[in-house]
Structure formats: structure tokens, C-alpha cells
Amino acid sequence: MSNVVLETRGLTKEFNGFTAVDSVDLQVQQGHIHALIGPNGAGKSTFFNLLTRFLPATRGEVLYRGKAIGTLAPNQIACQGLVRSFQISAVFGHMSVLENVRVALQRPLGTSFHFWKPASSLDRLNQRAMQLLEEVDLQGFATRKTVELPYGRKRALELATTLALDPQVMLLDEPTQGMGHEDVERVVELIRKAAVGRTVLMVEHNLQVVSSLCDRITVLARGKVLAEGDYPAVSANPQVREAYMGKEAAHV
Amino acid sequence: MTTSTLYPDTLQASRQRRQLQLGLALLAIALVAPFVAYPIFLMKILCFALFACAFNLLLGYVGLLSFGHAAFLGTGGYITGFLLTRYSGLTPELGILGGTAAATLLGLLFGLLAIRRQGIYFAMITLALAQMTFFIYLQAPFTGGENGMHGVPRGKLLGLIDLKNDLAMYYFVLAICLSGYLLIRRTVNSPFGQVLYAIRENEPRAISLGYNVAAYKLLAFVISAGIAGLAGATKTVVFQFASLTDAHWHMSGEVILMTLLGGVGTLLGPVVGSSLVVWLHHVLGGSVLGSWMGTILGTIFVLCVLLFRDGLVGYVQKFVRRNLR
Ligand SMILES: Nc1ncnc2c1ncn2[C@@H]1O[C@H](COP(=O)(O)OP(=O)(O)O)[C@@H](O)[C@H]1O
Ligand SMILES: [Mg+2]
Numbered sequence: 001m002s003n004v005v006l007e008t009r010g011l012t013k014e015f016n017g018f019t020a021v022d023s024v025d026l027q028v029q030q031g032h033i034h035a036l037i038g039p040n041g042a043g044k045s046t047f048f049n050l051l052t053r054f055l056p057a058t059r060g061e062v063l064y065r066g067k068a069i070g071t072l073a074p075n076q077i078a079c080q081g082l083v084r085s086f087q088i089s090a091v092f093g094h095m096s097v098l099e100n101v102r103v104a105l106q107r108p109l110g111t112s113f114h115f116w117k118p119a120s121s122l123d124r125l126n127q128r129a130m131q132l133l134e135e136v137d138l139q140g141f142a143t144r145k146t147v148e149l150p151y152g153r154k155r156a157l158e159l160a161t162t163l164a165l166d167p168q169v170m171l172l173d174e175p176t177q178g179m180g181h182e183d184v185e186r187v188v189e190l191i192r193k194a195a196v197g198r199t200v201l202m203v204e205h206n207l208q209v210v211s212s213l214c215d216r217i218t219v220l221a222r223g224k225v226l227a228e229g230d231y232p233a234v235s236a237n238p239q240v241r242e243a244y245m246g247k248e249a250a251h252v
Numbered sequence: 253m254t255t256s257t258l259y260p261d262t263l264q265a266s267r268q269r270r271q272l273q274l275g276l277a278l279l280a281i282a283l284v285a286p287f288v289a290y291p292i293f294l295m296k297i298l299c300f301a302l303f304a305c306a307f308n309l310l311l312g313y314v315g316l317l318s319f320g321h322a323a324f325l326g327t328g329g330y331i332t333g334f335l336l337t338r339y340s341g342l343t344p345e346l347g348i349l350g351g352t353a354a355a356t357l358l359g360l361l362f363g364l365l366a367i368r369r370q371g372i373y374f375a376m377i378t379l380a381l382a383q384m385t386f387f388i389y390l391q392a393p394f395t396g397g398e399n400g401m402h403g404v405p406r407g408k409l410l411g412l413i414d415l416k417n418d419l420a421m422y423y424f425v426l427a428i429c430l431s432g433y434l435l436i437r438r439t440v441n442s443p444f445g446q447v448l449y450a451i452r453e454n455e456p457r458a459i460s461l462g463y464n465v466a467a468y469k470l471l472a473f474v475i476s477a478g479i480a481g482l483a484g485a486t487k488t489v490v491f492q493f494a495s496l497t498d499a500h501w502h503m504s505g506e507v508i509l510m511t512l513l514g515g516v517g518t519l520l521g522p523v524v525g526s527s528l529v530v531w532l533h534h535v536l537g538g539s540v541l542g543s544w545m546g547t548i549l550g551t552i553f554v555l556c557v558l559l560f561r562d563g564l565v566g567y568v569q570k571f572v573r574r575n576l577r
Contacts, residue, residue, distance in 0.1 A: 054456065078462035090457035092450050103450045104461045106443055112463070113471060115444040116435075122443055165461060 005030040011060035022223035038220035081168035093147040101129040104164035152183030172202040291418040298429040299487040304510040304522030306479035312517030315452040319375040320382030324355040324477040326499025328484030333404040333494040348485040355481020363473040400495035515563025
């Protein structure tokens with residue numbers, strides 16, 4: 001099993017006695033697009049917070065590339081190539097679109113504490129930033145203030161910013177949530193492209209997206225793993241149908 | 253605002269030209285001002301302007317409300333006063349440097365204790381630490397307690413220029429305050445400033461991009477404390493006097509007022525706000541309204557918060573942006 005890049009063992013999170021994530025054992029294979037699905041309140045976002053140490057786990061451990069990362073700070077985890085996005089679009093609203101990507105690119109330069117250098121010293125990153133914007137079809141918006149972008153574009157920008165870190169594993173929390181049909185298709189294509197040579201773990205409600213994009217699916221319900229497998233296997237599971245797809249089966 | 257190649261060239265160029273013109277005009281005014289107004293009064297404005305700019309670096313550009321900045325102003329003043337009184341061979345610039353260094357160190361200490369707190373808790377811890385500092389200065393023998401520290405010699409700048417001459421003193425203070433202002437301006441427009449901006453806009457996202465946000469905030473806090481100390485140090489040399497007023501929590505409150513009045517998060521706002529407040533003190537202090545000073549400032553504060561969210565400079569900037577594009 002050497003090609004497991006991310007693994008949890010008995011990962012548990014309790015909030016004042018309420019168990020939001022309940023001893024989850026999960027293995028994510030290198031190179032996979034792995035979906036995490038489950039009804040609202042199942043604990044998916046909390047699980048992401050545990051993986052990236054935005055929340056401390058009550059019990060259990062997270063192994064990334066075979067090593068426990070329970071002692072690292074969230075930013076250190078990001079530096080090691082395990083990068084998350086957020087359920088609510090997370091962009092830097094009053095920076096320009098290009099600056100959003102550039103602020104992710106600048107960290108490896110090692111000048112981020114240099115308060116005496118002009119910001120124009122970052123201009124050499126502009127070309128790379130433009131390339132990343134082109135990848136998500138935002139090159140025409142580079143100089144715009146980010147708050148002015150429509151929602152779907154903001155999510156695309158978020159993806160470009162994440163890609164700027166060249167992560168090994170990307171955690172995407174509902175990347176298509178609240179999007180119109182066209183935006184969903186565009187983002188799905190973006191993820192497909194971005195996932196080449198990387199691993200993706202994504203929370204996704206849209207089962208069409210899941211079926212077309214993901215190699216493996218884990219179903220979470222009330223904090224526990226209910227089922228796991230590829231799409232046909234999971235969607236045939238009667239427990240899953242009852243817990244999750246019952247309402248949404250018509251949607252597929 | 254921060255980067256040169258990101259905006260359409262004409263807009264960027266015209267904005268830069270406008271900024272340069274404004275800067276040169278202000279510099280010209282500052283250079284001739286001591287021939288029109290009392291140099292001492294002007295120097296007081298300059299010192300408080302620098303103090304407010306330092307405070308604004310935190311509130312306006314990191315989003316941290318410190319309620320303890322008087323401690324840094326006071327420390328800069330007392331340590332410089334102590335050094336210059338005690339060591340008669342010391343030139344004023346070295347005394348000021350010493351006071352600034354002490355405030356910077358105190359800033360590091362405060363910062364380490366407070367920086368991981370959010371919002372009101374951050375404000376409360378900085379207030380508590382500043383109160384402790386105040387009581388130390390109240391008790392410590394070298395400060396003169398409630399009587400203050402008197403007779404600090406101005407000395408000779410670099411051992412050459414006698415600062416007893418108010419005009420010489422004025423230009424020295426102008427040079428210091430201008431350097432401090434330019435340092436803040438550069439800090440905001442630096443690679444470091446970009447990360448600060450990102451943190452202020454969305455802290456969890458900045459963390460997820462790999463930034464150790466506490467370390468960035470801490471550095472900003474230390475820079476801010478150091479420059480506030482520089483302001484206090486300079487003020488002591490000007491007035492040849494250091495007192496508890498500068499370390500009192502009233503002063504921490506007043507710098508908030510100055511910054512909000514002028515425009516938080518604008519580079520020039522604190523300069524304008526502090527000039528106004530110092531001028532108000534000057535005008536009202538000697539009049540029958542003197543005892544109403546607190547009430548008047550409080551009223552202005554409330555009006556600012558309710559009506560002029562962007563402060564005077566913020567208001568003007570918006571106006572200019574709307575009409576001069
Ligand atoms: N910080 C918190 N404190 C208390 N309860 C929380 C906290 N965060 C999440 N929860 C609870 O944990 C459960 C799982 O939430 P979440 O992980 O956001 O679910 P999902 O992302 O699957 O919709 C919910 O019942 C939620 O109310
Ligand atoms: Mg969620």
C-alpha cells in the first residue's frame with residue numbers, strides 16, 4: 001500500500017460531547033480524485049479541518065506521505081504540499097486578481113518578511129501568475145479587483161491560487177456549490193486538468209460531477225464512514241441510498 | 253495601489269503623478285512652516301503624526317486594534333530622557349536611537365504575549381500590559397513619578413549642530429518623522445505588506461497558503477511599536493521633558509481618535525487627524541472650553557464613527573477617485 005498519500009486512523013472530533021467526526025479510517029491513493037460525500041452536517045468540512053489541523057483532533061491521527069502530521073501547524077502542512085480550499089469562496093477581495101495568485105507565488109522567494117523592499121520586486125512573478133490565470137481562463141480579469149468578479153470566477157481564482165502552490169494533494173470543499181450549470185462544467189474541467197499529476201480529495205454534492213470526475217468515493221454520515229468504493233458500487237449500496245441518495249436519486 | 257504593472261498604465265501614471273505632486277506640496281509646506289507658525293507647536297504635530305501613523309500600520313493594515321500604544325510612546329520618551337540626562341556625552345540621535353530600541357523590545361514582548369489573540373481580546377491584553385508599564389513608570393525612581401522627568405538636554409546633533417536652536421531642532425524632527433513615515437509607507441508597499449494585506453482580507457486563506465500569520469502580525473506589531481517609540485523619543489528631546497501623560501491610557505485612546513478622524517488605512521489620514529487633534533488641544537486648551545476638552549474629543553469620536561467611517565482623508569480620496577478618473 002505504498003501509494004497511499006493521505007491516510008487517517010481513527011480520526012475523531014468531538015464538540016462538547018457531540019461527535020462530528022467519528023473514528024474515520026480513510027485512505028486516499030496517490031493520483032486519485034477521491035470524493036467525500038454525505039448529507040449536510042455529516043462532518044465533511046470538519047474532517048477537512050482535521051486533516052489540515054485548522055482544528056485539533058480529539059483522537060486519532062493523520063498520515064501524509066506516511067508520516068504523522070499531528071504536531072505541525074496548519075501553515076506548515078500547506079508548505080508540505082497538502083493544501084486546502086474552503087467551502088465559502090476564499091479570495092482576497094480587495095487585491096487584484098493577479099495579486100491574489102501572486103501572493104501565493106511569493107512565499108518560495110523567501111522575501112515575504114522583507115518590509116524594506118518595494119512591492120515591485122514581486123513583478124518578476126507576474127508572468128507565472130498570468131500563466132496560472134490563463135489556465136483558469138481569467139487572464140482577461142487580471143487587473144480587476146477581486147470583489148468585482150462573479151461567484152463562479154472567484155472559485156476559479158481560488159483554484160488558480162491553490163495551484164500556484166503546486167500542491168501534491170488538494171482538498172476542495174464543495175468547489176461547485178452555488179454555481180450555475182455552465183460554471184459547474186467549467187470548474188469540473190478545471191479540476192480534471194489540475195488533477196493531472198496530483199491527488200485530489202473533494203467534498204461534492206453534485207452526483208453528476210462525482211460520477212464523471214472521481215475515481216473513488218467515501219460516504220460519510222453522522223461522522224462515520226458509511227460506504228466506500230467506486231461510483232457504481234457506492235450508488236448501489238442500499239444504506240447509502242437510504243441515508244443520502246434517497247432525496248437526491250432523482251437528481252442523477 | 254501597491255504594484256506598478258498591474259493597472260492600466262495611464263491610470264497608474266496619473267495616480268503616481270498626483271501622489272508625487274501632493275507629496276512635494278506637503279514637503280514644501282513643511283519646509284517653510286516654521287517661519288509661519290511656532291516651531292514647537294509644529295514639532296508637536298509632527299511627533300503625534302508619526303505616532304498615529306505607527307498606530308495606523310496596525311489598525312489600518314493588519315486589522316489589529318492595540319489599546320496599549322501609549323506604552324511605546326512613553327517608553328521611547330523615558331528611555332531617551334534617561335540616557336541623555338544620565339550620559340552627558342551622548343549625542344541626541346543616539347539617545348533617540350536608544351529610546352526607539354527600548355520601545356521596539358517592549359513591542360516584541362507585548363507582541364509575543366498578545367499576537368495570537370483576536371479582536372477585543374487583543375485590545376484588552378495590550379491595554380493590560382500598557383497599564384502595567386504605566387505603573388512601573390509611576391513607581392520607578394528614574395522617571396520622577398508624577399512630577400515627570402525634567403531638563404533633558406537637547407544637545408548637539410552628531411556633536412555638531414546645536415539643537416537649542418528651535419529651527420535646527422525643527423528640521424531634525426522633520427527628517428526623523430519623514431523617515432518614519434516613509435518606512436511605514438514602504439512596509440505597506442512591500443512583499444511583507446502584500447502578505448499583511450492578504451492576512452487582513454482573509455486570514456484562514458493566508459494560513460492555507462502556508463503563511464505563519466502570527467509571525468507576520470508580530471513583525472508588524474514590533475515595527476509599529478518601534479516607530480511609536482521613535483515618536484516618543486523625539487518628543488522628549490523637543491520638549492526636554494518626559495511625563496506620565498505619554499504612557500497613560502488616555503494617550504492610547506487619543507491615538508485611536510486621531511487615526512479614525514483622519515482615515516484609518518490611508519497613509520496620510522493619521523497625519524491629518526493628529527494635526528487636527530493637536531490643534532484643537534492648542535486652541536481650546538487656553539480657552540474657557542479647556543475643561544470640556546474630553547467631551548469635545550469624545551463627541552468628535554462618536555461623530556467619526558457614526559458619520560465619517562472613512563475619516564477625512566478617506567472621504568477626500570473617494571471624492572477624488574470618483575471625479576478625477
Ligand atoms: N466549531 C464547531 N463547534 C460545534 N459544532 C460544530 C463545529 N463545527 C461543526 N460543528 C458541527 O459538526 C457537524 C458537522 O459539521 P460540518 O463538518 O460542517 O458538516 P458538513 O461539512 O458535512 O456539512 C454539524 O452538526 C455542525 O453543527
Ligand atoms: Mg461542509
